[in-house]
Amino acid sequence: MYALIDCNNFYASCERVFNPSLNGKPIVILSNNDGCIIARSNEAKELGIDMGGAYYMIEKDLKKHNVIAFSSNYTLYGDLSQRVMNTLAEFTPEIEVYSIDESFLNFEGFELIGGLNNIGKNIKATVFRNTGIPVSVGFAPTKTLAKLANRIAKKNKSYNGVCVLDSNEKIMDSLRIIKIGDVWGVGRQFEALLNNNNVYTAYDFINLPEDWVKSNLSVVGLRMQKELKGIKCISLELTTDAKKNICTSRSFGRYLTDKSIIGEAMSNFASRCALKLRKDKTVCSVIQIILYTNRFKLDQPQYFANKTIHLDVPTNNTIEIINYALKALDLVYRDGYRYMKCGVIVSGIVPENRIQQNMFDNIDRSKHSKVNNILDTLNNRYGADVLKVGSLGVAKQWNLKAEKLSKCYSTRWNDLITIIAM
Amino acid sequence: MINLYTIDYSTSKLIPFSENQLVCGFPSPATDYLDLSIDLNKELISNVNATFCGRVKGNSMIDAGLEDGDVLIIDRSKPLKNNSIAVCYLDGEFTVKRVKVFKSKKEVHLLPSNKNFETIIVKEDQEFIIWGVVVYTIKKNY
Numbered sequence: 001m002y003a004l005i006d007c008n009n010f011y012a013s014c015e016r017v018f019n020p021s022l023n024g025k026p027i028v029i030l031s032n033n034d035g036c037i038i039a040r041s042n043e044a045k046e047l048g049i050d051m052g053g054a055y056y057m058i059e060k061d062l063k064k065h066n067v068i069a070f071s072s073n074y075t076l077y078g079d080l081s082q083r084v085m086n087t088l089a090e091f092t093p094e095i096e097v098y099s100i101d102e103s104f105l106n107f108e109g110f111e112l113i114g115g116l117n118n119i120g121k122n123i124k125a126t127v128f129r130n131t132g133i134p135v136s137v138g139f140a141p142t143k144t145l146a147k148l149a150n151r152i153a154k155k156n157k158s159y160n161g162v163c164v165l166d167s168n169e170k171i172m173d174s175l176r177i178i179k180i181g182d183v184w185g186v187g188r189q190f191e192a193l194l195n196n197n198n199v200y201t202a203y204d205f206i207n208l209p210e211d212w213v214k215s216n217l218s219v220v221g222l223r224m225q226k227e228l229k230g231i232k233c234i235s236l237e238l239t240t241d242a243k244k245n246i247c248t249s250r251s252f253g254r255y256l257t258d259k260s261i262i263g264e265a266m267s268n269f270a271s272r273c274a275l276k277l278r279k280d281k282t283v284c285s286v287i288q289i290i291l292y293t294n295r296f297k298l299d300q301p302q303y304f305a306n307k308t309i310h311l312d313v314p315t316n317n318t319i320e321i322i323n324y325a326l327k328a329l330d331l332v333y334r335d336g337y338r339y340m341k342c343g344v345i346v347s348g349i350v351p352e353n354r355i356q357q358n359m360f361d362n363i364d365r366s367k368h369s370k371v372n373n374i375l376d377t378l379n380n381r382y383g384a385d386v387l388k389v390g391s392l393g394v395a396k397q398w399n400l401k402a403e404k405l406s407k408c409y410s411t412r413w414n415d416l417i418t419i420i421a422m
Numbered sequence: 423m424i425n426l427y428t429i430d431y432s433t434s435k436l437i438p439f440s441e442n443q444l445v446c447g448f449p450s451p452a453t454d455y456l457d458l459s460i461d462l463n464k465e466l467i468s469n470v471n472a473t474f475c476g477r478v479k480g481n482s483m484i485d486a487g488l489e490d491g492d493v494l495i496i497d498r499s500k501p502l503k504n505n506s507i508a509v510c511y512l513d514g515e516f517t518v519k520r521v522k523v524f525k526s527k528k529e530v531h532l533l534p535s536n537k538n539f540e541t542i543i544v545k546e547d548q549e550f551i552i553w554g555v556v557v558y559t560i561k562k563n564y
């Protein structure tokens with residue numbers, strides 16, 4: 001049996017752990033740069049607030065309903081996520097962290113010692129006790145069904161957050177009530193095609209002939225159908241594949257026109273890419289930069305630039321990658337535009353011990369690698385960006401807008417919760 | 423930024439035992455007494471996933487050694503014993519007190535450790551959470 005454990009309204013729940021006065025109140029979390037709504041508490045969902053709504057358009061509405069908005073605090077969410085996942089890992093040796101707030105766990109064989117429902121209750125209680133985050137638990141023979149069981153556990157209060165689909169009867173009953181569009185992996189096009197063929201529930205779907213599914217929905221659809229029937233086709237991914245590319249890009253907190261400030265942002269993103277490469281012990285052979293104006297402001301002149309640089313010798317060196325990113329910026333930057341977003345993407349990633357050397361290479365690589373080692377050691381010990389390359393700048397005028405940011409209660413000494421003893 | 427003050431074991435420093443049987447000559451008599459170094463993370467934190475810190479404001483717990491400005495190590499997973507010092511959430515703020523639960527009266531008493539303060543009696547209908555048990559107090563003396 002597999003379990004899918006999903007944190008309930010994760011971002012909202014994180015805010016509540018350190019600010020319990022938010023319990024029972026509608027809250028929403030805004031995307032980077034306070035752009036649009038990316039997460040809602042149940043109370044906010046009940047008010048009919050849409051996911052993805054632009055914040056500046058509905059700000060007044062939210063105030064009227066006393067909805068509290070937060071900028072996204074990924075430091076806080078990341079720390080709590082890690083605590084939740086570590087807690088889950090104590091229950092079984094096999095865990096696939098699927099996203100910041102969901103994990104698949106393998107409970108193969110555990111049914112013999114009985115009471116998956118009890119294990120589920122125990123998981124829920126332990127995670128809540130450790131972290132204050134409420135979770136829902138769904139058990140089923142396949143990942144697709146576990147996802148579905150989780151949905152049932154979350155939507156039906158009577159399940160108390162744990163749903164176990166351990167018999168064919170229970171599986172069939174739940175397939176009858178689940179809309180095909182709510183099945184894991186079914187996108188809008190899939191749904192439309194199936195609806196056109198009178199398939200509305202997951203149960204309708206498993207009754208389609210396999211030949212039809214294969215010819216109309218390919219092997220992906222067939223695999224989904226088998227999974228829903230309880231035949232395991234997708235196993236846990238216990239190791240993550242090496243990344244094919246690394247992208248660091250942000251929207252600016254405000255429009256930028258000054259090349260030197262954009263260069264500062266670009267240097268920061270390049271430096272972050274280099275750090276990620278070194279953490280993975282990989283190097284990149286292609287560096288691409290992007291620089292965009294705001295395409296939603298149709299009244300302003302538009303410019304979307306990107307520039308790709310191929311390297312003779314792959315690298316993960318901060319100074320070198322910054323250097324290329326700034327050269328690329330030189331090539332594409334044009335005066336007279338109001339820029340909204342820039343980024344650095346590195347690709348052509350290979351392990352660092354498999355570098356093809358170049359005869360005409362004139363960079364002192366051993367010296368650079370010493371510099372990087374010192375950079376990483378100091379920043380690991382004293383905190384990110386204690387030591388950095390000069391072009392990264394100090395003022396960060398390009399920084400994101402995050403006006404409603406909560407504190408990093410669990411990770412910063414100066415942000416700890418205040419406990420009143422008066 | 424994230425690892426600056428987060429509580430994990432990444433900062434622990436482990437010194438390996440000396441393998442003195444490989445060394446020629448007379449082994450140092452002190453090697454038998456070599457120990458791993460003290461790792462405060464390991465000594466002060468038993469459940470890293472459930473441990474958080476908070477800073478005290480006020481002196482209502484001063485006789486229990488909790489002073490204004492002290493940092494508390496809070497373990498959410500430790501069971502509350504009667505009279506444990508715990509961080510609670512009451513009517514909109516975090517507070518720290520000794521907690522006594524009276525099941526029969528359906529009351530919780532929050533006891534200060536300072537004669538200038540009075541016991542707070544929490545009734546059933548109040549917004550009240552026992553957030554975590556205080557396991558250590560960190561005080562800056564220098």
